[in-house]
Amino acid sequence: MQTLFQALGDNTRLRLLNLMGEQEVCVCYFVAILGGPQPKISRHLAYLRNAGIVSARREGKWMHYRIVMPPHIGATQILRQTLDWLKEDKAMQTDRSKLVKACCAPAKYDLEGVPIPTVVECCEACQ
Numbered sequence: 015m016q017t018l019f020q021a022l023g024d025n026t027r028l029r030l031l032n033l034m035g036e037q038e039v040c041v042c043y044f045v046a047i048l049g050g051p052q053p054k055i056s057r058h059l060a061y062l063r064n065a066g067i068v069s070a071r072r073e074g075k076w077m078h079y080r081i082v083m084p085p086h087i088g089a090t091q092i093l094r095q096t097l098d099w100l101k102e103d104k105a106m107q108t109d110r111s112k113l114v115k116a117c118c119a120p121a122k123y124d125l126e127g128v129p130i131p132t133v134v135e136c137c138e139a140c141q
Contacts, residue, residue: 018089021065022096026050026058031067031081032100033113038071038080039131046123047112067093076129 021027029048033039044055059079062068066085071078081097083090100106116123117130 015089017065018067018084018092021062021067022092024058024061026054027062028096028100029106029109030055030058030062030079031097032103032106033109034068034079034081035097035101035110036081037131038078039113040129041077041079042125042128043113043116043131044079046116046125047109073129078129 022031026048030044033044033047041052041055041059044059045052048055059068059070062079063070067081067083068079069082071080081093083093113131116125120126120128120130
């Protein structure tokens with residue numbers, strides 16, 4: 015329980031969870047959106063993995079991350095409510111908007127050739 019709350023007690027980790035939402039995202043997008051160094055982002059992702067709420071998958075040179083629900087029902091409820099709360103936060107909405115824009119214009123974010131996150135809805139500019 016303590017590990018879960020510590021994982022949720024950091025703004026960078028909350029931003030990462032918010033960006034993942036219900037999709038799998040390559041670490042490159044986290045670095046581009048959050049503007050932090052890759053080692054820092056990876057350290058926070060490792061913390062979330064150790065807490066059992068994020069899983070990772072390697073595809074060639076790319077690392078993809080997604081949220082996994084913990085086995086304990088109470089922990090799952092806390093995580094789901096936290097994710098719902100993040101959706102309402104203006105700063106988190108801004109991050110999500112940047113993710114959509116990065117998927118629509120990868121060259122602008124220096125993400126050319128990076129796999130697009132699964133289940134991302136494109137913005138109006140892409141359609």
